[in-house]
Amino acid sequence: MYCVRLHRDGWLTFSVIQGILFQRRDRMKQGELRRALMVVTLLCIFLFIYLYWQQTSKLAPTLIFNYKHVYSSNKKSHTPQWTWECINQRCERRHMKGGGVAPISLATCSMLCGSTQLWPQPTGPVTLGSKAVTFNHHLIEFESTAELPARALLEKAYANFNDSIVSLVEKSEYLKETTEIRRFLIRVTIINSDVVRPKLDADEGYSIVLKTRGNEVVANISASNFFGVRHGLETLSQLIWWDEYANGGMLRVLKGATVQDSPAFFLSGRVLVGMSASKLNVFHWHLTDTQSFPLVVPSVPQLAKTGAYSPDKTYAPDEVRALVEFARVRGIRIVLEVDTPAHAGNGWTWGPQAGLGELAVCVNERPWSLYCGEPPCGQLNPENPNVFVVLEKLYRDLLDLSSENEIFHIGGDEVNLECWAQHLQKASTAYNFTDLHDLWGEFTVKALNKLHSANGDKKIPHANIVVQSWGASQWPDTPDLIADGYRVIISHVDAWYLDCGFGRWRETGEAACDPYRPWQTIYNHRPWQQLQLNKKQILGGEACLWSEQLDEGSLDARLWPRSAAFAERMWTDPPLDMTTFNIQEDVYTRLSTHRDRLVRRGINAEALWPAWCTQNPGMCL
Amino acid sequence: MKKAIALVWPHWKFATVSDKPVYPHRGLLLDSARNYLTLDVIKKNIDGMAASKMNVLHWHITDTQSFPLEVPSLPNMTKYGAYGENKVYKPEDVEDLVQYAKIRGVRLLIEIDGPSHAGSGWQWGPEAGLGNLAVCINQQPWRSFCIQPPCGQLNPANPNMYKVLNTLYKDISKMVPDSELFHMGGDEVNLWGQYHTKALAAYDLAVGHNRTSAVVWTSHLTDPDLIQQYFDKNRIAGIWTTDSGGSTTFYTWRNVYENQMYQSSHPLILGGEVCMWGELVDDNNIEPRIWPRAAAAAERLWTNPTTKSSEAETRFFVHRERLLNRGIRAEAEIPGWCVQNDGGCSSYL
Numbered sequence: 001m002y003c004v005r006l007h008r009d010g011w012l013t014f015s016v017i018q019g020i021l022f023q024r025r026d027r028m029k030q031g032e033l034r035r036a037l038m039v040v041t042l043l044c045i046f047l048f049i050y051l052y053w054q055q056t057s058k059l060a061p062t063l064i065f066n067y068k069h070v071y072s073s074n075k076k077s078h079t080p081q082w083t084w085e086c087i088n089q090r091c092e093r094r095h096m097k098g099g100g101v102a103p104i105s106l107a108t109c110s111m112l113c114g115s116t117q118l119w120p121q122p123t124g125p126v127t128l129g130s131k132a133v134t135f136n137h138h139l140i141e142f143e144s145t146a147e148l149p150a151r152a153l154l155e156k157a158y159a160n161f162n163d164s165i166v167s168l169v170e171k172s173e174y175l176k177e178t179t180e181i182r183r184f185l186i187r188v189t190i191i192n193s194d195v196v197r198p199k200l201d202a203d204e205g206y207s208i209v210l211k212t213r214g215n216e217v218v219a220n221i222s223a224s225n226f227f228g229v230r231h232g233l234e235t236l237s238q239l240i241w242w243d244e245y246a247n248g249g250m251l252r253v254l255k256g257a258t259v260q261d262s263p264a265f266f267l268s269g270r271v272l273v274g275m276s277a278s279k280l281n282v283f284h285w286h287l288t289d290t291q292s293f294p295l296v297v298p299s300v301p302q303l304a305k306t307g308a309y310s311p312d313k314t315y316a317p318d319e320v321r322a323l324v325e326f327a328r329v330r331g332i333r334i335v336l337e338v339d340t341p342a343h344a345g346n347g348w349t350w351g352p353q354a355g356l357g358e359l360a361v362c363v364n365e366r367p368w369s370l371y372c373g374e375p376p377c378g379q380l381n382p383e384n385p386n387v388f389v390v391l392e393k394l395y396r397d398l399l400d401l402s403s404e405n406e407i408f409h410i411g412g413d414e415v416n417l418e419c420w421a422q423h424l425q426k427a428s429t430a431y432n433f434t435d436l437h438d439l440w441g442e443f444t445v446k447a448l449n450k451l452h453s454a455n456g457d458k459k460i461p462h463a464n465i466v467v468q469s470w471g472a473s474q475w476p477d478t479p480d481l482i483a484d485g486y487r488v489i490i491s492h493v494d495a496w497y498l499d500c501g502f503g504r505w506r507e508t509g510e511a512a513c514d515p516y517r518p519w520q521t522i523y524n525h526r527p528w529q530q531l532q533l534n535k536k537q538i539l540g541g542e543a544c545l546w547s548e549q550l551d552e553g554s555l556d557a558r559l560w561p562r563s564a565a566f567a568e569r570m571w572t573d574p575p576l577d578m579t580t581f582n583i584q585e586d587v588y589t590r591l592s593t594h595r596d597r598l599v600r601r602g603i604n605a606e607a608l609w610p611a612w613c614t615q616n617p618g619m620c621l
Numbered sequence: 622m623k624k625a626i627a628l629v630w631p632h633w634k635f636a637t638v639s640d641k642p643v644y645p646h647r648g649l650l651l652d653s654a655r656n657y658l659t660l661d662v663i664k665k666n667i668d669g670m671a672a673s674k675m676n677v678l679h680w681h682i683t684d685t686q687s688f689p690l691e692v693p694s695l696p697n698m699t700k701y702g703a704y705g706e707n708k709v710y711k712p713e714d715v716e717d718l719v720q721y722a723k724i725r726g727v728r729l730l731i732e733i734d735g736p737s738h739a740g741s742g743w744q745w746g747p748e749a750g751l752g753n754l755a756v757c758i759n760q761q762p763w764r765s766f767c768i769q770p771p772c773g774q775l776n777p778a779n780p781n782m783y784k785v786l787n788t789l790y791k792d793i794s795k796m797v798p799d800s801e802l803f804h805m806g807g808d809e810v811n812l813w814g815q816y817h818t819k820a821l822a823a824y825d826l827a828v829g830h831n832r833t834s835a836v837v838w839t840s841h842l843t844d845p846d847l848i849q850q851y852f853d854k855n856r857i858a859g860i861w862t863t864d865s866g867g868s869t870t871f872y873t874w875r876n877v878y879e880n881q882m883y884q885s886s887h888p889l890i891l892g893g894e895v896c897m898w899g900e901l902v903d904d905n906n907i908e909p910r911i912w913p914r915a916a917a918a919a920e921r922l923w924t925n926p927t928t929k930s931s932e933a934e935t936r937f938f939v940h941r942e943r944l945l946n947r948g949i950r951a952e953a954e955i956p957g958w959c960v961q962n963d964g965g966c967s968s969y970l
Contacts, residue, residue: 081700095701095744291958309957346958364965375966376958503873505955507931508968516871550909551957553950557906604905610655611704611903612686612741612771619761620770 080105080245082615089114090585090618105245106615108132108252110593115586115617118238119594120279120568124207124260133180133212134243134250137165144188149196150226154188156329157226160276161186161233167600168242171249182215184253186236188222188229195225198281198333200406200539205262206232210239212255228262230331231279235259238597264573265540272323274560274603276330278567278594283327284335284409284542287315290363290378293347295320295338299393302354307347320401336398339411340391341443345378356386361423362416371419374548375506379419382443388450395454405455409468410447415440466539470497473527482537490541495525496566498558499546512548519565519591519608520583526569526576541570560605561595589617644882646892647922648677648730649915652899654684657708662904664721669912669949671725673919673940678722679730679804679894682710685758685773688742690715690733692792695785697749702742715796729797730836733789734806736816740773751781769900777816783823790827801834808838817842817852874937874954875930878917882925892922912951913941935963 083103084091091109110117112130142158144151195202206223221232243252263279272283287295293307294314308314324334338344344360351359358381368375380387399408417436433439452459466487471477473492481488490496493513501516522543528535543566550558568574568587592614598605613620649670651658667678682690688702691711703709719729733739739755746754753776763770776782794800805820817837825831842848883890895911895918902910920926920933930937938960944951959966 081703081706291956309961313957364962376962501871503871503876505873505959506966506968507875507929507934511873514871515869547953548956549953551953553945554906554909554952557909599905606906607656607899607901607903610686610900611657611708612655615704616759616771619759619763 079103082106084109086113093616103245105243107241108243108245110589110617111239111241111252111254115589115593117590117593118235118259119277119564119590119597120571121574121590122235122259122261123264123572124205124262125258126260127258128239129210129254129256131255132243132252133217133255134177134246134252135179135181135184135217136175136177136251137162137169138175139179139181139184140165141183141185142188143185144190146188146190146226146229147193150190150193153196153226153329154190154229157230157233158186160329161237164234164237164277164601165240165251167602168240168251169249170242170244174247174249174251177247177250179250180215181212181217184217184219186219186221186233188232189220190223190225190229192225195227196328197403197405198227198328198331202227203262204228204231204279204281204331205260206235207261208232208236208257208259210236210254210257217253217255227281227331230276230329231261232259234276234279235261263571265538265570271555271559271563272327272330272332273601274556274563274598274605275332275567277598277601278564279331279571280563280567281332282335282407282540282542283332284337286337286339286546288338288347289343290345290372290376295336297394297397299397300390302350303347303394306350317397317401321403324402333404333407334402335404335407335409336402337409337411338394338398339413340447341380341382341411341440342372342413342415343378343411344380345376348378348380351384351386356390357381357384359384359387359390362419365419371422372416373414374512377416377419379416380443381424382420382439382446383424388446391447392450392454395451399454407466408451408455410444410451412444413470468542470544473525473531478527479531479533482533485537487537487539489539490527491544492525492527495521495527496541496543497546498522498543498562499549502549505549517562519562520581522562523565523569523583523587524576524581526573529576530578541566556604557606560598560603561591561608562606564594564598565591585618585621588621592617642674642923643925644890644892644922646677646894647675647919648679648892648894649675649911650679650681650894650896650898652681652684652897653689653710654682654687655899656903657687657689657704658899658907659904660710660714660718662907663718665908665949666911667718667722667725667727668947669908669915669944669951670727670919672944672947672949673916674726674923675915675919676727677730677892677894678727679732679896681732681734681804681898683733683742684738685740685767685769685771690793692789694788694792697745698742698789701744712792712796719797728802729800730802730804731793731797731800732804732806732836733793734808735786735820736775736777736806737767737808738773738806739775740771743773743775746779746781751785752776752779754779754782754785775816777819783819786820787823787827790824794828801832802836803833804836806838807842808840872914874914874917877914878921878930878933878937880918880921882921893918908950909952912944912949913937913954914952916940916944931967934967 079096079098080103081096083094083096083101084106085094085104086092086109091106091113093106096103111128112132116122116126116128118126140162142154144154146154203224204227206221206228209220211218219236221229221236223229223232239257240251240253243250246252275281275283288307292309292313293303294309296304296314296316298317304314320336327334345363348360349363351357360378361381362371363378364376365371368377371377372379395408399405417440420436420439448460466489467481468489468491469478469481470491470493472494474494478488478490478492493500495517497513497517500511500513502511503514504511527533528538543563545555545559574587592608595605595608596614608614609620649666651663651666653663663678670676670678683702687704687708688698689704689709690698691709692698693712699709715729715731722729740758743755744758746752755773756776757766757772757774759771759773760766763772766772767774790803803824805817805824807817821835824833824835837843837852843852877895882893895915897907897911917930917933917937926933938955941951941954955966
């Protein structure tokens with residue numbers, strides 16, 4: 001939108017200048033006019049080149065991040081009308097009377113009062129000092145004994161840390177103000193510099209010791225590997241805030257603090273900047289479905305060519321790779337999912353033309369309600385051997401694009417057996433099975449074999465099959481899977497589906513999963529306690545955002561801050577009172593702060609409540 | 622819409638359209654008191670209204686949570702009531718908005734809610750020697766004193782309160798000159814029938830005439846047995862807006878579209894309004910919350926169709942794209958495949 005506005009302004013300028021020249025034409029001599037036009041044309045060429053350059057949207061390895069208020073225009077410094085006082089561990093808003101006591105901003109009061117204001121809440125001991133000092137981001141220095149390859153990632157993480165701090169700044173001239181310290185040193189210690197890929201068993205824990213000596217603040221962050229340090233930097237960034245009242249606006253950091261922290265679960269799934277701010281570490285990208293196939297697969301270009309909504313609604317291989325890198329620096333792994341055999345339609349119809357036979361059946365078939373759960377229909381053809389040839393190429397490319405060697409999602413949900421029963425060749429496969437579930441099973445085994453081949457013939461042991469359980473928490477699925485010895489990733493629809501609550505999108509039928517899951521429902525879902533499950537078999541959880549009823553405009557609001565509530569459930573896993581389901585006041589206070597933090601980092605997070613409640617912590621429970 | 626033939630570029634086909642709305646009042650309510658809305662975002666919404674031929678922006682500008690409207694003769698209102706110095710609307714902002722809206726066929730209907738829903742901004746009475754202008758401000762436990770925190774209600778026993786109201790109305794009438802309509806609030810309160818009579822008198826005094834129609838919310842006071850006592854038929858235009866009544870069901874665009882108007886085209890029914898209360902929205906997420914669903918209401922109020930949403934689908938999705946093109950972050954209502962494959966997702970077939 002910003003680019004479009006620039007473009008419009010560019011045209012406007014051009015036409016305005018033209019208009020002026022036109023009006024003055026009669027009063028100017030011939031030569032003068034020609035010169036003037038030359039100058040204007042040159043100016044406009046420069047302007048258009050500049051605008052064109054601005055509009056290039058390819059995801060370069062340095063992903064440009066859209067800031068909202070970095071160096072926004074200077075606001076007039078009035079005397080602040082509100083001040084806050086820490087009374088009984090809570091900040092109370094007071095009206096400023098003229099003269100006397102210096103006002104305290106909500107942010108400063110919050111950081112020095114009862115709450116840690118961290119999200120998610122650290123699992124280990126936290127001690128926070130009661131004083132803070134002003135500084136600016138030019139005073140930040142990084143020091144580390146870490147070696148390659150972690151060092152390379154660390155440099156990028158420093159840049160992201162810097163960006164997070166700069167996103168807090170609300171006054172362009174703040175660099176000119178005097179600061180209470182001369183240096184802010186961040187010292188990083190990594191034990192294993194060779195861990196640079198997210199690993200399920202890698203320790204994501206970290207510790208921070210923050211001290212101030214004289215005019216120097218030193219923050220020591222130590223962790224087992226880069227990913228722990230990354231989380232440490234995130235927490236450190238949350239101990240820094242913008243104090244709008246100090247000298248008309250300054251950054252502040254606590255003078256002293258210690259934090260020990262590590263996550264409860266290994267996996268806690270979904271979108272990258274908001275995720276890193278909330279310590280979520282897996283982005284499960286459901287790339288394709290029957291509706292469209294936007295991923296450009298290098299060895300099978302026909303998929304996107306025939307399946308994308310339009311040529312510009314595609315994800316090019318280098319874009320995916322850039323995103324994987326972008327994610328990794330933020331401690332996030334990306335799992336690329338091309339769902340099969342069901343949820344595959346548009347993009348798979350080019351088979352006959354290529355002499356490969358039907359790769360999919362029931363594609364876009366009517367009446368859809370007979371052949372699938374939601375229009376349009378489409379399922380891969382299990383009796384066509386070419387399907388598996390294509391799958392192997394696809395899997396190879398997916399592994400390459402994601403640089404993943406630990407987790408792979410093969411899809412596998414909601415196969416409609418009626419579709420297969422009616423469309424497969426009578427004289428073969430369909431009649432080898434009395435129960436088509438076995439055909440489904442056979443497909444899955446064949447697909448897994450192709451995954452082995454694509455993965456350099458490294459067989460996947462049975463123990464490594466993990467099931468993502470999305471049914472309702474009251475269904476027997478999750479307990480049964482665990483009883484059968486499988487490890488699970490929990491995504492129970494009744495608690496952790498973020499898309500629910502927006503009614504039905506088709507004219508007929510019911511809404512798929514109303515009502516809306518408010519953040520409290522998400523936060524209070526603790527199935528390992530409620531269902532008494534063996535935690536050792538729970539790899540973690542994923543909050544899911546299906547996109548039938550959303551696109552970019554509302555993506556942020558649909559995800560945040562509810563995903564942050566999920567993030568604390570997965571990182572901190574706070575105790576749950578199963579009689580009252582009460583959520584402590586501090587959770588509301590910290591979540592509100594975190595929501596504002598996300599907004600500052602450019603995420604259009606939903607409003608939690610009226611701003612009055614943010615300004616008056618504890619008064620809206 | 623009476624008749625239209627599509628224009629095809631570059632081959633011109635001629636078209637004639639003859640059109641007029643069924644209802645004269647087709648409104649959107651914005652609430653800038655629960656959460657502050659920047660002028661840019663308000664203007665975006667006016668753009669959406671213009672695209673959908675809606676013509677009233679009902680601006681619920683104050684509530685107990687905050688008072689962001691700068692009142693030149695009463696600087697204390699924002700001093701005590703705004704969330705911050707930069708979360709205010711200056712008189713010139715309001716005037717600018719009036720103009721911006723006018724060109725787009727939208728009139729601004731400002732609401733200063735009272736006697737309930739008034740707290741922030743009214744605390745300065747005692748200090749100024751005027752006594753309590755409002756009571757129960759921020760009182761806890763809030764559940765005992767109001768429906769939603771913080772609490773606050775104007776003090777009808779204090780004559781100074783009406784004087785302040787008069788000054789307030791005077792300043793507002795300067796920002797929105799020649800306004801035929803003014804919204805006086807009046808919801809969720811018991812007992813204060815006299816308030817409305819006195820408040821309206823204060824308004825008339827402020828503008829110097831009594832030709833303005835005042836709009837009030839439905840309340841206990843507008844019940845048939847009470848309404849004649851307190852509201853003069855000739856002065857009050859009460860717009861009955863459908864209240865969810867505490868329900869938390871999401872209204873899809875189809876629900877909004879198919880909402881039937883009471884006794885279609887009754888002469889006393891001026892129209893309707895869709896309400897975007899601000900507890901859970903601000904600049905970050907308000908646009909997709911309002912659009913394109915408000916456009917469904919726009920057609921209900923302009924055309925009052927007898928057909929269902931399924932007939933309007935194709936046009937509705939085109940309109941959603943139109944809103945996107947005009948820079949409004951309208952929500953996606955349906956997978957892109959369904960838009961590209963007209964009728965492909967309509968029914969079970």
